[in-house]
Amino acid sequence: MLNVWFWRTSSQKEIDYIDYIEESGGILRAFEFKWNPSAKYKFPRWFLEQYRDVSLEIINPDKAGEFLMDDGAFPEL
Numbered sequence: 001m002l003n004v005w006f007w008r009t010s011s012q013k014e015i016d017y018i019d020y021i022e023e024s025g026g027i028l029r030a031f032e033f034k035w036n037p038s039a040k041y042k043f044p045r046w047f048l049e050q051y052r053d054v055s056l057e058i059i060n061p062d063k064a065g066e067f068l069m070d071d072g073a074f075p076e077l
Helices: 045-050 061-069
Strands: 002-008 014-021 027-033 055-059
Touching: 055 061
Parallel strands: 027 055
Antiparallel strands: 002 014, 014 027
16 A cells, blocks of 8 residues: 655655555655756755654656656556
8 A cells, every 4th residue: 555645844854755665665755846957955954853664766858757656656547
């Protein structure tokens, strides 16, 4: 089963897309989407402290196709 969320603090720090894949041993993945391939992004420290075993990835137009073709990217509708 795939669960999907976004994450935001009261100070507006956010992560665009988070999923948790139960079938793959409980993998938690966090994604941040940036239009500019050279844009720099630093995942919020508080998020990293709370979720230590998370896989982090920045998705830009160069990586969008790979992300969309990932079997776990979207839950079944």
